[in-house]
Amino acid sequence: MGSWKNHVRTRLQHRDQTEKVPYTGVYTRLSQVEERFEIRKEILEEVHCKSLDKGGVEVGRHTRLLHLQLRESEHLAEKLSQTVSDLTSVLYLKEAELQYWQSRVSHYRQEALSLAKDTHTLKATLSEYEFTLECQSKELAALHTEQKKLKEALAEALEAKEGLLQRWMKEKREEADRMNEYNHTQERWQRLITQLKKHLRKEIGKHQVSTVTSVTKETTPSEGQ
Template identity: 45%
Template sequence: METWKSHVRAGLFNRDRLQKDPFAGVFSTLSKLEGRLELRDKLLENPPISGWSGPEDEKPIRLQLRLKECELDRFELSERVSDLTATLYLKEAELQYCHSQVVRFRGEAVALAREASSLRSGLAEYEYALELQSKQFAGLQIEMSTLRAELSVAWVEKEDLLERWMEEKRLEAERVNKHNAAQERWHRFAGCLNSHKHREAPRICGQTEACLLAT
């Protein structure tokens, strides 16, 4: 039986129980009383014994009524047994269906339990890996902080070295400029001496010859 059919059947049974069960006893009693009244009316209309004259001869009628009521009760009991048998077959079918559902759900529960166990194992592994990564991340953060501090120190040292190098280069450039200026002045002085030397040389030579002739 499919799940939706079982659900609909259960809903119908519940509706019948809520609507009919409170009045089931009243309906059955009323039906029995109506049947007995109908039998009594028939027996009174058609007396079973000839020569029946009135109420004083009602004993055979009562016996006949009792017999008919017993037959009616037996018929009702037979129908009740048939109904109960059909209900029993239905309950057995529903029980088998419920048993099959229990077996299926048990299998699904076992599969889900295995899957849950596998997921728990995987989760434990992920948690362990996450813990290791967290520790590694914390170590890397500490290392990065240390490297940043060292980088700051190195940057300061670099700036200091660069400043000193620039100062040394500036002083060296000043020394070179002074040296170049001195060299330039020396070359100018040497040039002036050379030019003065060349201008004074003929006059000195003439004076020397005159002195030699006078002697």
């Protein structure tokens, strides 16, 4: 808020340096001239009265000199009056300018107050955001910790799964080996049974042939008798 105050102060000082300071002695000079004018006016009246009473060339000469000095004073008074009028106009303008700058200062003050209020609101909002960010950071850290634990648990589960899979595959291989061995045994038993059946059929056939031959031999002599 000090920046705009310094700016206005600097502008006013610059205005005083350029417009007010050069005319500081005018009013003093005007007062001195008016005083001289009054004095000369009194002297002229006094001389005029004496010239009427006494008469004379020297008195008339002094009267003309004073008259000239009076005209000079009147001329200077007119110039000073015009200068005062100009200064008065300038003063009115400066007063209007001062009012303008005062209104601008008031406007800037209101704007500064509004900005200060907005800044206070933004600070409060920023504090809320910082608090929310801090909470979210803590939650994120907790989630990272939980994620790390879950990754470790997942790695252990995958390792356990791999172990179970290896054991299951080993068991399946062993079971397949047992089944293959059982099937091989069954095949050997089937071949053995088949061979035994063939051998049995051969023995039965031989026995039947032997029996028929015996019966035939026994029957043939009895028919001859």
